[in-house]
Amino acid sequence: MDGRQTRPAGAAAARRAGGRRVTGPQALAVAVETPQHSAVGGLLDYTSERPLAPGTLLRVPLGRREVPGIVWDRGPAPPAAGLELRPVGTVLSALPPLPADWRALVDFAAAYYQRGVGELALAVLPPELRKLDDTQLARRVARLQREAAAPSAAVPAPPARPVLSAEQAAALEIVSRADRPLLLHGVTGSGKTEVYLRAAEQALAAGRQALVLVPEINLTPQLQARFAERFPGRVLVSLHSALTPAQRLRHWLLAHLGLADLVLGTRLAVFTPLPRLGLVVVDEEHDPSFKQQEGARYSARDLAVWRAAQRGVPVLLGSATPSLESWQRALQGRYRRVEMAERIGGGAMPRVRIVDMSVLPRPAQGERVLAPALLDALHGRLARGEQSLLLLNRRGYAPVLHCAACGWKSGCPHCSAWRVFHKGDRTLRCHHCGLTERVPRACPDCGNLDIAPIGRGTEKLQEQLAALLPGARIARLDADTTRGAGMLEQQLGAVHAGEVDVLVGTQMLAKGHDFRRVTLVAAVNPDAALFSSDFRGPERLFALLMQAAGRAGRDAAQAAASEMWVQTHHPRHPLFAALRAHDYPAFAAAQLEERRQAGLPPCAALALLRAEARDAAVATAFLHDAAALAAGGDFGGGVTVYPPVPPPVSKVADVERVQMLLESPSRRALQALLAGWLPALHGLRAKHKGLLRWAVDVDPLAI
């Protein structure tokens, strides 16, 4: 089996079609790039002089312009009647047709997430593809095939592989005879990556390709390095949005042509055509980044599972704190759970210390930054030359400025949100629309000079720590300090080189980086997430804290002395009890029970209909009409439609947003309603002047 198999198959299909000896042009169904709003969502019909295999990329006339399209499988519907069909435009025959399984994946995702097939199909292809003509494309394809055929330089011998732990060996054994998705529940440091590597090794040895999905671009380089080292001589490509357009096309083509053995990428990589697919891995499967948050709002994790089932290949979902969705499926037996509870090298998980901030007396002046015991612990680490991580999930200096005289606060004029005070460059910045202005010297409303920051972000914490820990080398890692190219790597490098004693940062810190010399991790003020309006707040917090705890004591020699500190006003919250015991199953059981009682995922299926307008009343009126349509139409029952409400931040950049929740105990009932209802919504648009956009989010992360 090789990648070129798609070509003969396509050609055979074309021959079959031609074999009908149809005279004259034939009708073709084409998935065309038309946005959802255009109501021209489905497949369009064109004619072609010669038969074209489904999956062929081409350009077709649409109105007065030419748009990209893909020859699609027609399905049972006949060509549009009573229309003068137009002939297709340029055919990009240099590209092997996109295979049937890829089209089925796109069909499924388009139907499930309620988007046009063409819109989704074209959105998940490399953007560069639409810029090239057939000759340019043919040249690139030929070059890649030539390079692949050329005898490669001496391949270094693969490195000695580590001996598998008993748990790793057991996990791997289950992968090799997987009959359903595997949920690899392994604590940080238990060696999940080694299981991925060995599973990939098996797939590669069988002549197959492996697809490995990771939540963030930041995490690809180190994983890529490990795969590259393990598989010298194999073709490993990455796919994520930080690649240049040319690189992305090149990597995608290598995968599609069957020339790449390993594809490592972020959520968009789930749509990579892979003729020899033999394994799918989703690392950190609980991570919210797998959910696309604009356009077609697909879950790459869920599509990865679907895709693996479709192709009959193993899929491995790995996490120390699985999503409740995956955990529930494992409990139900729909996924097979594999436990990895031991850290490699026998290191223990750090001791968790919950500090009750509510019983501490207020300091004589200023605010309490760190509990005295935590401060002592930090001093101890400093004295021993060990490193500490302090987590605070809020960047900037202070979340809002306030005038004590008149009550003015630093609101954003364009958003329903506060502008954050950034002391470093003396700016007020809106984190929603990006509006940045210099901090006013005096209150803009009353002229009072005494305007003060309220609350604390990472910038202020860093400043306060500098005062509390004189002489300590304190660095900060957040979206502000890592903005430039290579800044993140540079900062991480400094930490690894031991040039930093205390690292302050947002959740960015907790993700994936191995800090060998860190023996203390502290969450400075995590309480907001406990009582957040986001029903996934506790789940996220638990994952974040467990992940952060995993940063400490990766070096087994230091593990015994490692600690995770949590400062809270609610020390008796069950989340912390579970954290202290490193007991994810207990936490998950409690959360699942709450979700069941509240009718929330994974115990219910949700969809959100969002509407945007300059005037909130317009968006709300549209949603009310939509609700009436849902109630009146015959779309099957079992779905509750809730009244429209504004989201937590209702106005962004002068656009008002309103959303309406749909909830059902049955995913199928919800899907049935959406499928019938959404097409009918197009007709409502004209009635609501000023309505800017509307869109549906199936399986939303937050409501």
Next chain:
DNA sequence: AGCACGCCGACT
């Protein structure tokens, strides 16, 4: 979404 067509105010 584009990109037209279409019918009303300030410019070379």
Next chain:
DNA sequence: GTCGGCGTGCTC
């Protein structure tokens, strides 16, 4: 007299 404002409507 025209350039251009964006309202409305269509795209196999």
